[in-house]
Amino acid sequence: MHGLFRWSSKWWPGVIPLVAFWAIAAWTNTAPLEIDLAARSGAALKDSVLDKTRITVAGRDVTLGADAFSEEGRKSALAAVEAVPGVRLVNDETRLVPEAKPFVWSAERDVARVTLGGSAPLPASKGRLMEAARTAISGVEVVDQMALARGAPQHFDAAAQLLLEQVAKLKDGKVTISDTAVSLSGMARELGGREAIAAALKELPEGFKVTANDVKAPPYIFQAYKDPVAATLTLSGNVPGNNVHAAIAQAAERKFFGEKVVDNLKASVGAPSGFPAAVTAALGALSRLSTGTLAVSDREVKLSGDALYDGAAAQIRAGLGKDFPQGFQLKPEISVKPAAAPVDPTVCQQLFSDLLAKGKIRFEQGRGTLDPDSTALLDRLIEIALRCPTAAIEVAGHTDGDGEDAFNQALSEQRAQAVVDYLVKAGLPASRFTAVGYGSTQPVAGNDTDEGKAQNRRIEFLVR
Amino acid sequence: MAYLVMFHWGWLTASFLLGLAMGWIAVVHRGPSVSKVMARWLALAVAALVALAVSRVVPGRFGYWLDLGLVLFACYLVGCAIGSWLRERVVSRPPVKPGA
DSSP states (O other): OHHHHHHHTTOGGGHHHHHHHHHHHHHHHHHHHHHHHHHHHHHHTTTSOEEEEEEEEETTEEEEEEEESSHHHHHHHHHHHHTSTTOOEEEEOOEEOOBOSSOEEEEEEOSSEEEEEEEESOHHHHHHHHHHHHHHSTTSEEEEEEEEOBOOOTTHHHHHHHHHHHHTTEEEEEEEEETTEEEEEEEESSTTHHHHHHHHHTTOOTTOEEEEEEEEOOOOEEEEEEETTTTEEEEEEEESOHHHHHHHHHHHHHHOSSSEEEEEEEEOSOOOTTHHHHHHHHHHHHHTEEEEEEEEETTEEEEEEEESSHHHHHHHHHHHHHHSOTTOEEEEEEEEOOOOOOOOHHHHHHHHHHHHHHOOOOBOTTSSOBOGGGHHHHHHHHHHHHHSTTOOEEEEEEOOSOSOHHHHHHHHHHHHHHHHHHHHHTTOOGGGEEEEEOTTSSOSSOTTSHHHHHHHSEEEEEEO | OHHHHHHTHHHHHHHHHHHHHHHHHHTTOOSOOOOHHHHHHHHHHHHHHHHHHHHTOSOHHHHHHHHHHHHHHHHHHHHHHHHHHHHHHHHHSOOOOTTO
């Protein structure tokens, strides 16, 4: 041992080349060592959920900068880098992702793109949302303006994905999640879109609630055009379903006695409530016009055209609004058709007969009350009566042969009187009309068939 | 440490061989030697450097270079010790008489 001390005093000359070795080793190995450690540290962080990870290595010291999504995640990332062989020190520059309060996320759609904004809880969920947006809304650009933040409510991903599916049903608009409150606005792509979205929102994960659903649908349009020249009634636009479709077509057939009904309606959901009643009432008003257009757009009813005489115009303007279900608005633009030239009483008789051959005045069954569907025909009769102001007219009521004679007699008188009352109410002088009931005494057809009976139940206008 | 050894094994071997050679020469070398006082000071300086390295107070690349220097020096010293010991064994063996 003593020798070792003695010899060691002579070891110093070798230190000079050793220092040279040291310098060369340091010169050539520093950069590769740093690169190697950076790669190993990066590999160690592969399974950690971090954002904005930066690894810088100086010598054997690693500086780790990253945004972590939980305190445990942050600590485990640091521990993972510290455990990398060769790492001497880890400089901690990590931090927690800021917490968003309230946690707001939004998806906004315009014509060309969908912009996802606000906060997303994790990089992975951000990726999933982008993917979901691309899948749900194909053919538009998806723009990511989401920042990462902590504080997302439970089931956030599921809620956001469900809302993205609703964005697909919008033409433009915005959905927002603020903590657990969901709000939507915008315009649905098609009729029924609003209802489909409202139904889908019931599937939102537990805890989420819809605070505002201001999605609008395109207007629900129904149109009818009465063309007196072609003698057609053209129906177009939407109806809620086959039953309503049939009902409206039937009502049109009843109310328009002289026109052929051209039915171009198509079934679509999304009708405002009360739609069938409003359309039926409006068709009744249209039937009283000589020419006219009915346009129903959501709850706005526009009726324009020419009434046959002043009284009819006033009645339509005043009366139609009352028949509408709540919420419907009437915008009448009704003018009066210029009065036709006066004619001889014989011509008047001809016109009455022709008209009554085309359509029949109808009453409620077994009673003397006028069926509202006959209003159009009555208006036409009034128009004719106005053309021969001097002629005295007998309004004759007839019944079929069923029932007792006394009842039939009374019924025929009541019905004739109801017609006269209508004419007088329309502004014609009462002195020109006499109501006469003939019961079943003047049949025009046999009473043994339903068809014959129907022909016998009639009102005749006779110029005296 | 294991990583440092693995990464620089070539340089460490070179240092060890350098030490082996120096130790071999030192036994019969007649040049100037380090005085005892000087040796103590040097040992103190090395101890201080080791303390610095162990406590990891030197940051970044300088810290790495210090570690590397000390590891190389340690290999050198081990090489010197083994070299001197071997030479001493050879030198102290009774000389073989020629022609015996």
